Structure formats: structure tokens, C-alpha cells
Amino acid sequence: MEDSRGVVTRRLFVSGMFAAIGSVPAVAAAASEGGGTTAAPGGRVLRASPGTVVLDGRALQTWAYDGLLPGPTIRATAGGTVRARLVNDLPEATTVHWHGIRIAHAMDGAPGFSQRATQPGDTFDYVFTVPDAGTYFYHSHVGMQSDRGLYGPLIVEDPDEPHSYDHEFTVMLDDWLDGVNGNADDALRKMNTTPHDVTLTSHVLGGTSGHVRYPYYLVNGRTADDPMTYTASPGNRVRFRVINAAADTAFRVSLGGHRMTVTHADGFPCEPVTVDTFVVGMGERYDFLVTLEAGAFPLMAMAEGKAGRAFAVVRTAPGARTPSPNGQVPELQRRTLSYQDLRSLRADRLPPPSRTVTVTLGWRQRVGGNEWTLNGRLANDPMRLRVDQGETIRIVMHNDTHMWHPMHLHGHTFQVLTSGGRGPRKDTVNVMPRKRLKIDVHADNPGEWMFHCHNLYHQEQGMMGVFGYGKAPRRRHDMHH
Numbered sequence: 251m252e253d254s255r256g257v258v259t260r261r262l263f264v265s266g267m268f269a270a271i272g273s274v275p276a277v278a279a280a281a282s283e284g285g286g287t288t289a290a291p292g293g294r295v296l297r298a299s300p301g302t303v304v305l306d307g308r309a310l311q312t313w314a315y316d317g318l319l320p321g322p323t324i325r326a327t328a329g330g331t332v333r334a335r336l337v338n339d340l341p342e343a344t345t346v347h348w349h350g351i352r353i354a355h356a357m358d359g360a361p362g363f364s365q366r367a368t369q370p371g372d373t374f375d376y377v378f379t380v381p382d383a384g385t386y387f388y389h390s391h392v393g394m395q396s397d398r399g400l401y402g403p404l405i406v407e408d409p410d411e412p413h414s415y416d417h418e419f420t421v422m423l424d425d426w427l428d429g430v431n432g433n434a435d436d437a438l439r440k441m442n443t444t445p446h447d448v449t450l451t452s453h454v455l456g457g458t459s460g461h462v463r464y465p466y467y468l469v470n471g472r473t474a475d476d477p478m479t480y481t482a483s484p485g486n487r488v489r490f491r492v493i494n495a496a497a498d499t500a501f502r503v504s505l506g507g508h509r510m511t512v513t514h515a516d517g518f519p520c521e522p523v524t525v526d527t528f529v530v531g532m533g534e535r536y537d538f539l540v541t542l543e544a545g546a547f548p549l550m551a552m553a554e555g556k557a558g559r560a561f562a563v564v565r566t567a568p569g570a571r572t573p574s575p576n577g578q579v580p581e582l583q584r585r586t587l588s589y590q591d592l593r594s595l596r597a598d599r600l601p602p603p604s605r606t607v608t609v610t611l612g613w614r615q616r617v618g619g620n621e622w623t624l625n626g627r628l629a630n631d632p633m634r635l636r637v638d639q640g641e642t643i644r645i646v647m648h649n650d651t652h653m654w655h656p657m658h659l660h661g662h663t664f665q666v667l668t669s670g671g672r673g674p675r676k677d678t679v680n681v682m683p684r685k686r687l688k689i690d691v692h693a694d695n696p697g698e699w700m701f702h703c704h705n706l707y708h709q710e711q712g713m714m715g716v717f718g719y720g721k722a723p724r725r726r727h728d729m730h731h
């Protein structure tokens with residue numbers, strides 16, 4: 251079931267303090283906006299709690315927001331205010347990070363940087379303005395928690411939306427292991443006690459694609475064998491908002507029988523470019539427009555280099571045969587979007603940089619597990635980039651490892667340098683193995699911000715630095731979760 255905007259979530263069985271929801275069938279869907287929640291004064295409640303999700307007939311223990319997978323869609327208008335009260339019914343401390351939003355520092359949900367993590371039984375009120383329209387998401391920023399169900403879409407609408415379309419569909423991608431054979435913490439522990447896994451490879455990612463072959467890959471909380479269906483009419487123009495909430499998986503996305511016109515990268519508009527497929531890394535988002543043919547079409551998201559897939563159906567004809575999740579989608583082999591294709595709109599270009607700093611992405615193998623480093627440092631004694639308010643700095647990221655890294659900066663969007671000049675505005679960018687990539691960052695949002703790899707395993711194995719304003723604070727930040 252879907253709401254008027256095509257956002258689909260699944261209702262979970264929720265145990266513990268939120269037991270009332272347990273009577274709702276696990277496979278029943280719920281309206282995503284406000285459904286099942288009680289409004290906090292002037293806002294909404296976002297309740298993090300344990301629950302059970304049924305995937306392919308298996309009841310799996312997980313943690314989620316409001317008993318929904320993904321969590322409820324939060325919508326706002328650019329320039330408006332989001333109010334959300336986190337209620338922590340989990341057995342661990344948690345936070346909510348509003349990924350990609352140029353947010354006031356205290357609301358960033360970054361434990362040890364912007365707040366103390368919220369303890370079990372406590373609440374935290376997030377109140378912030380959203381300056382930029384676009385496709386964003388929210389997720390826990392404590393440990394491996396976001397590899398459970400603790401994520402959901404955050405859509406900021408443009409009051410002067412330049413594109414017109416008949417429908418808008420959110421496609422939230424995830425790699426799922428929670429409750430199948432342990433959880434993400436178990437996977438991290440296992441990774442730290444077994445040799446480095448180099449069996450998963452991808453040409454487009456330049457080598458090792460990831461660490462873990464996941465049992466499921468999901469579109470909006472549904473597996474490929476029990477897919478969701480987006481319904482529209484032939485000739486409809488549809489905006490897809492694709493969000494990669496996975497921990498360790500890049501997805502290659504195509505819509506069978508169609509080309510896609512990419513209009514936004516990480517929420518920010520770009521000059522529209524038409525392609526057959528694109529690869530979206532963890533933390534990245536792409537919006538694309540498509541005019542639908544008559545029929546039923548596979549929306550395919552291949553787990554890049556992992557021989558698995560997330561899958562949904564786009565249907566415009568009731569009688570058309572449902573495509574198979576194992577069918578061939580030739581578009582996946584055709585023209586692939588590259589960062590070189592993306593050009594930011596003139597209004598979004600940043601002032602030129604006054605200086606350049608280098609950040610080297612590194613890797614060391616240790617007896618206790620892998621260490622992923624920034625300028626040779628780990629999260630507990632992190633790399634610290636210092637900037638002055640108002641300056642623009644160029645960061646050269648030099649990937650000195652055998653693996654790609656989706657690097658994410660909190661509180662800012664940067665501009666990626668491409669050979670054609672000023673590339674897209676983004677907040678998460680994939681740096682390929684043994685390559686360099688340059689970004690310009692305009693320092694216009696004071697605070698001490700996380701700058702880290704959005705591969706959750708790398709983040710937890712040290713790949714976390716600080717992007718901060720002015721002189722370094724004297725008191726060392728507690729980076730331990």
C-alpha cells in the first residue's frame with residue numbers, strides 16, 4: 251500500500267514498551283506520514299524500538315523507528331522547520347543524524363561531536379530549519395545501529411519546484427542481515443577476527459566492492475522475491491528519489507525499458523543528464539525523471555560486485571505480466587552515469603578556494619582487525635581539519651587503499667571537481683582505489699563536524715575525522731560510542 255506520494259513502508263511487530271502495535275499484521279503497510287505516532291508539542295515523535303520484521307516469511311528481530319521499515323517519511327519545505335522528538339525505547343543509547351542537511355550543529359545527531367547519545371528511556375528534541383530542497387534521509391549515528399532498521403526518508407520540497415511530474419516515488423535501498431544470523435555487531439566482530447575478504451569485486455568500483463555478502467537487499471523494506479509495486483499510468487512523468495541507506499553495498503540502478511534523466515545528486519539540482527544506469531554508493535542519493543511506457547517494468551538495483559539484487563515493479567498496465575527479479579535488464583550494461591556527467595547549476599557554485607589540504611585514505615591490517623585511517627589516524631585520535639569561517643578550502647582526497655570509500659561530510663555540501671570544471675554539489679562522494687578526487691568546501695556552518703567514510707564497517711574501524719572551525723577545542727572530544 252502506498253500514500254499519495256508513493257512512499258511505502260512496512261509495519262513491524264514491535265515488542266516491549268510499544269506493544270500496542272504488535273497486534274497489527276507485520277506485512278500490513280501504514281500511511282507513512284503521522285501514521286501511528288503521537289505528535290510532540292509542535293512536532294512529531296520518532297520512537298526507536300525493537301521489533302520484528304517478516305522478510306520472505308522469516309520473522310527477524312530488528313530495531314526500527316515507529317515500528318516501520320523504512321521509518322516514516324518526514325517532509326518539509328525548504329526554509330521550513332522540522333520538529334521531531336526522539337524517544338529511545340532501545341536497550342542502547344542512540345541518536346538521529348539528518349544526513350545531508352546543512353543543519354545547526356547542535357541538531358546533527360553526531361555522538362561525541364554535537365550531543366551525548368540519548369540513553370535508553372530518554373528523549374531528545376530535534377528542531378532545525380532545512381535550508382535546501384532535496385532528497386535526504388535520517389539514520390542512527392551510533393555504532394552499527396543504522397545497519398538495522400533505524401533509517402527513513404527526509405524529503406525537502408522546493409516551493410519553486412522547476413520540474414513537473416505526475417507522481418513521486420521514493421526508492422530506499424538497503425542491505426539486510428539483521429536477525430538472519432546475528433546482527434551487524436556480530437558481522438563487525440567476525441570481520442575483526444577473520445582475514446580480509448577480497449572475494450567481492452567490481453570493475454566499476456575499481457576492486458573490492460564490499461566486505462559482506464548480505465542475505466537480503468531491500469527496496470523500501472521489501473525483498474526481491476516479495477517486491478513492492480509502484481503504480482502509475484502510461485505516459486505519466488515520474489520523479490524517482492533513490493536513497494542508498496546500506497552499510498556496505500553500492501547499487502547499480504536501472505528501470506527496464508526506460509532511460510533515466512538524472513536531475514539531482516545528493517539533493518542538489520544539476521543540469522539534467524540522460525543515462526541508462528547509475529551506481530549509488532552508501533549515503534548518496536539520485537533523483538531522476540522518466541516518462542513511463544505501458545506495461546510492467548523491473549526497477550533493478552544490483553548489489554554491485556555481490557551477485558544479489560534489490561528489486562521492485564513499476565506498473566502502468568494492470569494486465570501486463572509481472573517482471574521476474576531474476577530477469578535480464580539490458581539497461582544495466584548501457585550508458586552509466588559518471589561524476590563527469592554532472593554539472594552543478596550556476597547558482598550552486600561555490601567561491602574559489604584559497605588553499606588546498608590533502609586527506610589520505612589508508613588501510614592497515616592488524617591482529618585485532620582492519621584499521622581504516624584518515625591521514626594515518628583513527629577515530630580515537632582523529633585527523634583534524636581546521637578551517638576559518640567564510641573561507642573555501644580544496645580537499646584532495648587520495649585513496650591509498652585497494653577499496654573505494656564513500657566519504658561523507660556533515661553540515662555542508664561540497665562541490666566535486668570534474669575535468670569539465672565545476673561538478674555537482676554533494677555531501678557524499680565515492681573515492682575510487684588508488685585515485686585522487688578533489689572537493690571544494692565553503693566553510694559557512696561553524697561547529698565540529700564528522701568527516702567520515704559511509705561504509706559502516708570502515709567508520710567503525712577508524713575512518714572518522716573532524717572538520718572544525720577556528721582553533722581546535724582544548725578538550726578532546728570523546729569519539730567512543
Ligand SMILES: [Cu+2]
Pocket residue numbers: 622654655656703704705708709713
Ligand atoms: Cu571506506
